[in-house]
Amino acid sequence: MTVQDSTATLLKSTSAHHSPSTYYHSMAEADTVISVRNFSLWYSKKRALTNVTIDFPRNQITALIGPSGCGKSTLLRAINRMNDLIKGVRTEGNILIDGNDIYAKGVDPVEVRRRIGMVFQKPNPFPRSIRENILFGAKINGYKGDYDQLVEECLRRAALWDEVKDDLNKSGLALSGGQQQRLCIARAIAVAPEVILMDEPCSALDPISTLRIEELMRDLAKQYTILVVTHNMQQASRVADNVAFMLSDDVTTGMLVEYGPTSEVFTNPKSKRTEDYITGRFG
Amino acid sequence: MASIRTHFEQQLRELQDDTLVLGSMVDSAIASAVDALKRRDLEASNRVIDEDNLIDRKRWEIEQRSIMIIATQQPTASDLRFLYAIASIITDLERMADHAEGIAKISLMIGDNPLPKPLIDIPRMCDVSRSMLRRSLDAFVNRDAEGAKAVAQEDDLVDALYDQVYRELLTIMIENPRTITIATYLLWAAHNLERIADRVTNICERVVYTVTGRMEEINVSKY
Numbered sequence: 380m381t382v383q384d385s386t387a388t389l390l391k392s393t394s395a396h397h398s399p400s401t402y403y404h405s406m407a408e409a410d411t412v413i414s415v416r417n418f419s420l421w422y423s424k425k426r427a428l429t430n431v432t433i434d435f436p437r438n439q440i441t442a443l444i445g446p447s448g449c450g451k452s453t454l455l456r457a458i459n460r461m462n463d464l465i466k467g468v469r470t471e472g473n474i475l476i477d478g479n480d481i482y483a484k485g486v487d488p489v490e491v492r493r494r495i496g497m498v499f500q501k502p503n504p505f506p507r508s509i510r511e512n513i514l515f516g517a518k519i520n521g522y523k524g525d526y527d528q529l530v531e532e533c534l535r536r537a538a539l540w541d542e543v544k545d546d547l548n549k550s551g552l553a554l555s556g557g558q559q560q561r562l563c564i565a566r567a568i569a570v571a572p573e574v575i576l577m578d579e580p581c582s583a584l585d586p587i588s589t590l591r592i593e594e595l596m597r598d599l600a601k602q603y604t605i606l607v608v609t610h611n612m613q614q615a616s617r618v619a620d621n622v623a624f625m626l627s628d629d630v631t632t633g634m635l636v637e638y639g640p641t642s643e644v645f646t647n648p649k650s651k652r653t654e655d656y657i658t659g660r661f662g
Numbered sequence: 663m664a665s666i667r668t669h670f671e672q673q674l675r676e677l678q679d680d681t682l683v684l685g686s687m688v689d690s691a692i693a694s695a696v697d698a699l700k701r702r703d704l705e706a707s708n709r710v711i712d713e714d715n716l717i718d719r720k721r722w723e724i725e726q727r728s729i730m731i732i733a734t735q736q737p738t739a740s741d742l743r744f745l746y747a748i749a750s751i752i753t754d755l756e757r758m759a760d761h762a763e764g765i766a767k768i769s770l771m772i773g774d775n776p777l778p779k780p781l782i783d784i785p786r787m788c789d790v791s792r793s794m795l796r797r798s799l800d801a802f803v804n805r806d807a808e809g810a811k812a813v814a815q816e817d818d819l820v821d822a823l824y825d826q827v828y829r830e831l832l833t834i835m836i837e838n839p840r841t842i843t844i845a846t847y848l849l850w851a852a853h854n855l856e857r858i859a860d861r862v863t864n865i866c867e868r869v870v871y872t873v874t875g876r877m878e879e880i881n882v883s884k885y
Contacts (some may be wrong), residue, residue, distance in 0.1 A: 611739070613736055616738070619768075645738045645739060645742075646738070646739060646742060646875060647739065647743070647744065647874075647875025647876075648739050653739075654739050654740060657738045657739055658667075658737070658738055658739050658740065658741050659666060659670070660665050660666070660667060660668065661665045
């Protein structure tokens with residue numbers, strides 16, 4: 380190949396991958412996994428979400444950002460019906476997973492939670508061995524395959540295998556915080572979910588463990604759709620393909636203000652309120 | 663709504679103020695270079711060359727502070743666009759000063775030789791370019807994208823003056839080939855001014871980017 384040829388190839392590939400219009404297309408045309416339609420939620424009389432409508436694209440990472448009390452964790456928990464466990468919760472609107480309403484009559488919330496795994500703020504492994512942590516959910520869901528293979532595969536995908544492979548019978552609680560969180564991710568993917576919800580997954584971790592989890596999230600996004608709630612805007616900008624900004628004000632609680640590609644939201648947000656929040660002018 | 667980042671905002675304000683100081687140093691260098699060329703004041707031309715170091719130093723200082731702010735404050739959105747614009751604007755300003763220095767060096771090359779004609783259009787090019795420079799920086803401070811676009815359009819006027827200078831000097835050279843060397847030097851001086859106006863257009867593009875987030879070419883120079 381001549382220098383001219385390789386330059387021409389490079390120019391071609393550069394324009395194909397980096398033009399903003401190409402990027403927008405990728406979001407607009409992406410296959411939607413979760414479709415939230417005009418969704419509202421109340422905790423007894425207190426409204427926590429107001430008419431939220433948003434589509435989450437498959438195999439992408441979407442970060443939900445916003446100040447405390449904006450409804451981002453509530454929205455996340457609504458997506459695998461975790462809020463059902465709280466007394467007095469009432470919802471309106473729909474949440475569709477692959478086109479099926481998860482709030483429709485007859486839908487089993489346990490099956491919803493199998494398809495939509497969750498990782499919490501504080502790592503919460505079961506007080507059992509590393510191996511049992513992975514197999515617990517799989518066994519409940521009637522997994523009939525090779526257990527050893529499943530354990531290895533999940534730990535490898537969670538980038539934990541090399542660190543624990545000689546100690547699989549050690550208690551999950553004996554691991555470091557970052558390792559525990561990766562174990563929780565391995566446990567979540569053991570039941571073959573389509574979507575992984577992460578609620579502040581790194582807030583209890585040191586910076587290096589945080590970067591490891593973020594790398595892992597990028598890897599996992601090749602196979603799963605990830606929704607992450609984070610207070611850390613640098614994390615959202617590093618890891619997410621798309622960012623949704625939520626807010627509560629005096630009139631409306633838990634509304635979606637802006638949703639777009641991360642590059643756009645962090646360089647040129649459309650809404651003044653997004654701009655004020657991400658630039659730290661929110662007083 | 664009250665801001666909670668007063669220290670950061672203070673840093674951004676100081677950076678903008680210093681960019682204006684740099685702009686004013688460059689403006690003054692352009693004016694002095696053309697004035698010295700016109701008056702045949704070689705001492706003044708030498709001063710322009712010497713003072714270019716101060717401009718270089720000021721540019722590096724602003725750039726270093728911008729990098730420090732980016733590293734420590736993690737700016738986003740309009741703050742990020744503003745800091746990126748500053749880095750780009752100070753580079754253009756510093757290059758404009760190099761063009762002014764170029765004019766001063768041309769003046770020294772002409773030395774004691776007489777000019778083939780009194781300078782009229784070159785000082786006019788200088789006036790228009792300087793006015794564009796000052797108003798482009800005003801547009802930056804006022805976050806005035808429309809104002810910046812209007813300033814950029816005036817580059818056409820500088821191009822037209824450059825055409826005029828070129829035609830006139832060519833005529834003089836054809837009529838009297840002994841003037842070719844000095845006339846060519848003057849053509850170089852005019853070219854430096856034409857480039858200065860082009861760089862003002864770059865600044866205007868950065869103003870539009872700072873305000874709107876859109877990167878666009880707002881006036882393509884003829885040259």
